[in-house]
Amino acid sequence: MRKLLSNCAILASGDEGFEFIEKGFLGIDGDTIDYIGGEKPIGYGEERDMSGAMLIPGLVNAHTHTPMTLLRGVGSGLPLQSWLFDTVFPIEDRLTPALIRAGSELAILEMLSTGTTSFTDMYMEPGETAEAVLASGIKANICRPVQCFDPSEPVEENFRVRESLALYDKYHNAGNGRLKVDFCVHAEYTCTAPVVKYYAALVRERGGNLHIHMSETKKEHGECMEKYGVTPAGWFAGLGAFDSRAFAAHCVWVTEEDMEIMKKYGVSAVHCPSSNMKLGSGFAPVRRMLDAGLNVALGTDGAASNNNLNMLEELHLASLIHCGYTGDPTTLKPAEALKMATVNGARLQGRGDTGQLRVGKRADIAAVSLTAPHMRPNLDPLSLLTCSAQGSDVVMTMVDGRVLYDHGKFPTLDAERIYRDVDTAVGALYK
Amino acid sequence: MRKLLSNCAILASGDEGFEFIEKGFLGIDGDTIDYIGGEKPIGYGEERDMSGAMLIPGLVNAHTHTPMTLLRGVGSGLPLQSWLFDTVFPIEDRLTPALIRAGSELAILEMLSTGTTSFTDMYMEPGETAEAVLASGIKANICRPVQCFDPSEPVEENFRVRESLALYDKYHNAGNGRLKVDFCVHAEYTCTAPVVKYYAALVRERGGNLHIHMSETKKEHGECMEKYGVTPAGWFAGLGAFDSRAFAAHCVWVTEEDMEIMKKYGVSAVHCPSSNMKLGSGFAPVRRMLDAGLNVALGTDGAASNNNLNMLEELHLASLIHCGYTGDPTTLKPAEALKMATVNGARLQGRGDTGQLRVGKRADIAAVSLTAPHMRPNLDPLSLLTCSAQGSDVVMTMVDGRVLYDHGKFPTLDAERIYRDVDTAVGALYK
Numbered sequence: 081m082r083k084l085l086s087n088c089a090i091l092a093s094g095d096e097g098f099e100f101i102e103k104g105f106l107g108i109d110g111d112t113i114d115y116i117g118g119e120k121p122i123g124y125g126e127e128r129d130m131s132g133a134m135l136i137p138g139l140v141n142a143h144t145h146t147p148m149t150l151l152r153g154v155g156s157g158l159p160l161q162s163w164l165f166d167t168v169f170p171i172e173d174r175l176t177p178a179l180i181r182a183g184s185e186l187a188i189l190e191m192l193s194t195g196t197t198s199f200t201d202m203y204m205e206p207g208e209t210a211e212a213v214l215a216s217g218i219k220a221n222i223c224r225p226v227q228c229f230d231p232s233e234p235v236e237e238n239f240r241v242r243e244s245l246a247l248y249d250k251y252h253n254a255g256n257g258r259l260k261v262d263f264c265v266h267a268e269y270t271c272t273a274p275v276v277k278y279y280a281a282l283v284r285e286r287g288g289n290l291h292i293h294m295s296e297t298k299k300e301h302g303e304c305m306e307k308y309g310v311t312p313a314g315w316f317a318g319l320g321a322f323d324s325r326a327f328a329a330h331c332v333w334v335t336e337e338d339m340e341i342m343k344k345y346g347v348s349a350v351h352c353p354s355s356n357m358k359l360g361s362g363f364a365p366v367r368r369m370l371d372a373g374l375n376v377a378l379g380t381d382g383a384a385s386n387n388n389l390n391m392l393e394e395l396h397l398a399s400l401i402h403c404g405y406t407g408d409p410t411t412l413k414p415a416e417a418l419k420m421a422t423v424n425g426a427r428l429q430g431r432g433d434t435g436q437l438r439v440g441k442r443a444d445i446a447a448v449s450l451t452a453p454h455m456r457p458n459l460d461p462l463s464l465l466t467c468s469a470q471g472s473d474v475v476m477t478m479v480d481g482r483v484l485y486d487h488g489k490f491p492t493l494d495a496e497r498i499y500r501d502v503d504t505a506v507g508a509l510y511k
Numbered sequence: 512m513r514k515l516l517s518n519c520a521i522l523a524s525g526d527e528g529f530e531f532i533e534k535g536f537l538g539i540d541g542d543t544i545d546y547i548g549g550e551k552p553i554g555y556g557e558e559r560d561m562s563g564a565m566l567i568p569g570l571v572n573a574h575t576h577t578p579m580t581l582l583r584g585v586g587s588g589l590p591l592q593s594w595l596f597d598t599v600f601p602i603e604d605r606l607t608p609a610l611i612r613a614g615s616e617l618a619i620l621e622m623l624s625t626g627t628t629s630f631t632d633m634y635m636e637p638g639e640t641a642e643a644v645l646a647s648g649i650k651a652n653i654c655r656p657v658q659c660f661d662p663s664e665p666v667e668e669n670f671r672v673r674e675s676l677a678l679y680d681k682y683h684n685a686g687n688g689r690l691k692v693d694f695c696v697h698a699e700y701t702c703t704a705p706v707v708k709y710y711a712a713l714v715r716e717r718g719g720n721l722h723i724h725m726s727e728t729k730k731e732h733g734e735c736m737e738k739y740g741v742t743p744a745g746w747f748a749g750l751g752a753f754d755s756r757a758f759a760a761h762c763v764w765v766t767e768e769d770m771e772i773m774k775k776y777g778v779s780a781v782h783c784p785s786s787n788m789k790l791g792s793g794f795a796p797v798r799r800m801l802d803a804g805l806n807v808a809l810g811t812d813g814a815a816s817n818n819n820l821n822m823l824e825e826l827h828l829a830s831l832i833h834c835g836y837t838g839d840p841t842t843l844k845p846a847e848a849l850k851m852a853t854v855n856g857a858r859l860q861g862r863g864d865t866g867q868l869r870v871g872k873r874a875d876i877a878a879v880s881l882t883a884p885h886m887r888p889n890l891d892p893l894s895l896l897t898c899s900a901q902g903s904d905v906v907m908t909m910v911d912g913r914v915l916y917d918h919g920k921f922p923t924l925d926a927e928r929i930y931r932d933v934d935t936a937v938g939a940l941y942k
Contacts (some may be wrong), residue, residue, distance in 0.1 A: 085553075149887075149888075150544045150888065151890075152888060152890060152895070152899065153891040153894035153895055153898060153899065154885075154891060156845055156893070156894035156897075156898065157840070157841055157842065157844045157845060157894070158840070159839075159841050160840055163840065171911070179557055186884055186887060189679070189884035190884035190885045192885075193883065193884055193885075194885070200572055229742040232558060235797060248929060251625075263814060271708075318784065320884040351526065354898075356832055356835060357831040357832055357835030358831055358835075358840060358898070359834070359835055359840050360834045360835065360837065360838045360839045360840040361838075361839075362835065362838055362841070363835060363836070366856075371706050386898070387894060387895070387899045388885045388898070388899045389885070389897040391646065393827075396824075397828075397831075399526055400789055400828075401788055401832065401835070403788055403789055403790070403791045403792060404787060404788030404789075404791065404792075404793065404832070405794070405836065406791065407729070407791045407793055408590075408791045409588070409589070409590065409591055409594065409789060409790050409791040410588055410589065410590055411791070413588045414587055414588060415791075450620075451927075452624065452903070453617055453620035453621035453624055453765030454621045454624075454625070454819045454820070454821060456580075456617060456930060456933055457580075457581065457583060457933055457934070457936075457937045458581075459584050459585050459937070459941065460581060460585060460587055462587075462819070463584035463587035463588070464583070464584055465725070467584060467785075467789070467817070467818040467819070468583065468584065468585065468818045468819045470821070470824075470901040470902055470903050471885065471903075472883070472901050472902075473903065482890060485765075495884075499887060502887055502888055503888070505888075
């Protein structure tokens with residue numbers, strides 16, 4: 081079935097960067113883009129008028145913890161230790177698989193309604209998230225994070241490792257590859273060397289990605305130096321964690337040498353601007369990471385430390401904050417920020433077939449309305465998207481050519497049922 | 512005519528800060544709030560069901576340049592000097608009164624649709640903005656900025672001074688006080704001492720506010736020190752500019768001594784987080800200004816350096832960025848940020864009768880929908896508002912009890928005509 085999106089602005093990807101088409105047409109054959117241009121093509125059975133909208137590549141949220149929508153905003157304004165130990169952890173202890181399912185489903189509603197077509201998740205009970213992903217039509221890379229608090233425990237006996245392997249066997253490449261399973265070492269400060277070595281071997285053997293938190297806080301980075309005499313990046317590299325595909329969330333405190341290590345091994349970084357500011361972690365050296373040749377993607381982190389999963393907001397923050405803290409308004413160009421939010425994230429996920437509006441790529445698309453007062457006039461489509469657009473300006477989100485969000489409606493999901501489940505979850509967690 | 516807003520959440524102001532009512536009623540008598548509570552009162556002729564929304568005080572944009580919506584996003588990513596001299600100034604030279612009117616009207620649409628009920632403006636041809644304000648029903652403090660490039664010219668002969676006085680005589684307190692006229696010395700680096708002295712005397716004599724730009728960039732602050740041996744705050748204070756009501760936009764580089772001066776004279780500061788980051792100006796010391804006892808309000812600055820006029824976004828940024836650059840997540844509490852965006856701005860404008868939802872205050876109200884996925888669950892209304900809400904979540908905006916924005920419609924304005932005028936303006940400015 082071929083269908084055509086008509087009469088809309090298109091932010092296409094050309095060989096030299098983004099190419100803006102003011103009034104164009106985008107053709108889709110099944111799950112793949114087969115035409116982009118200013119002339120109306122023939123041969124499409126279904127046509128949809130998209131006047132007043134701009135098509136952009138679907139956004140990729142490269143680091144989140146979806147079930148934490150159930151903790152949205154809790155403990156705001158508390159110091160980090162009190163936020164984590166007195167607020168977040170006790171609530172997480174009360175989470176059940178059913179509640180995790182509700183939280184992931186709410187997250188998927190939020191992401192689809194704000195233009196995200198693929199996300200990378202890290203949380204407990206990821207089988208629940210997997211089922212939510214498969215039912216919704218969105219794409220995701222999920223993982224079961226491993227932590228190890230008893231260094232004498234054989235790695236194979238850590239229940240998290242067993243869950244991680246079972247998850248991979250059951251769900252990797254499910255839904256025609258929409259769902260991928262990554263492996264995950266939570267962080268240097270929550271793991272031991274034997275676990276990292278075990279996972280490094282696992283990824284070398286099975287493929288996939290290794291997902292880690294790295295150098296998020298000054299404390300974490302400094303304590304690793306004290307304990308091991310190397311930075312977290314040096315520690316992971318020394319244990320073979322970077323011998324296969326790997327990516328590191330946050331990277332706020334990475335050094336020039338860390339960047340060299342990441343470049344050498346092809347380790348991607350995920351920048352999480354909201355979370356890093358909200359938790360007082362600092363400003364990741366995004367300009368320097370890009371200059372070092374690293375693949376830098378963008379993520380929301382979980383809703384407890386954000387407080388939402390709105391990639392247009394992260395795009396906006398990434399565009400602004402680095403100019404603010406360097407004192408140089410040219411620090412990050414809108415096109416660079418948009419690539420971080422789209423194609424760089426897709427690359428990190430191992431999805432080379434998406435992240436760009438380009439013939440031959442998957443039809444993973446968000447349509448952003450240009451009709452609200454704050455979207456007028458459209459003098460510079462890229463800066464309009466990075467600095468003016470709100471998540472709510474997204475009017476349609478499509479994954480593999482299938483419409484998953486359409487002007488407030490979710491064709492594949494029962495939003496009202498999910499909202500009821502969220503209310504039930506809140507009752508169970510907080511009352 | 513008494514009317515009742517029913518069945519909605521309300522973020523009311525109590526003696527101890529904000530008080531959240533989960534399901535409440537807000538009564539309005541003419542232009543004034545006469546009831547707030549959880550019990551339904553009697554005696555209201557008109558009732559409107561506001562289920563699913565949260566009423567908040569109307570937002571006050573305390574520093575902007577409304578006609579610059581016509582320059583939204585131009586020159587993004589350029590170095591400051593090139594942005595200003597090669598891009599912004601040449602376009603501004605082509606502005607006519609009719610174009611300025613269109614830009615102000617577009618700005619008013621944008622502000623009303625994102626919950627702003629009052630703004631403080633600084634631009635050329637403010638008579639056009641005045642007419643737009645009066646026609647729309649919004650509140651505003653406007654001014655004609657004075658610059659002086661010829662120190663030998665008698666102040667009275669500067670055409671900007673004459674325009675400023677004429678504006679005051681014609682429009683001050685027009686529309687039953689909805690419109691107020693301030694006086695304005697553009698900045699230290701664009702004015703001379705005689706002009707400042709003249710304006711200081713003018714404000715002492717006539718009342719109103721003195722609106723200035725102050726210590727926005729390190730360069731400006733440093734060059735003033737070199738030229739005069741004092742900071743901009745010291746220079747203005749020494750010339751009597753702070754002897755009457757005054758407020759200063761930006762204040763990025765103010766020193767501890769500057770804060771003492773501002774405290775002594777009751778000078779308010781306007782924090783413009785987006786603009787300060789976008790232009791690479793830096794992070795204003797908001798925590799220290801608040802600790803020094805200053806009245807700190809919030810503003811968007813013009814759309815050329817933002818790129819929009821969305822106060823919920825500034826509220827969000829103000830909440831986040833100071834935690835980011837201090838490394839302390841407790842730096843600014845959501846309630847402090849919300850006060851900056853509402854009552855502190857009203858105080859700066861000389862409007863003691865608004866900025867809070869409280870019996871006896873003006874009915875200047877925004878209704879924020881709680882129904883979208885990103886607004887669920889509502890575990891902490893203040894952090895939901897500061898960190899999760901988008902401008903587009905505003906469903907209704909009311910000024911003096913009159914609905915000016917309602918689910919995409921503008922009862923007092925012809926949005927389609929304004930959009931056509933904006934298209935015409937863009938044609939004149941850019942083609």
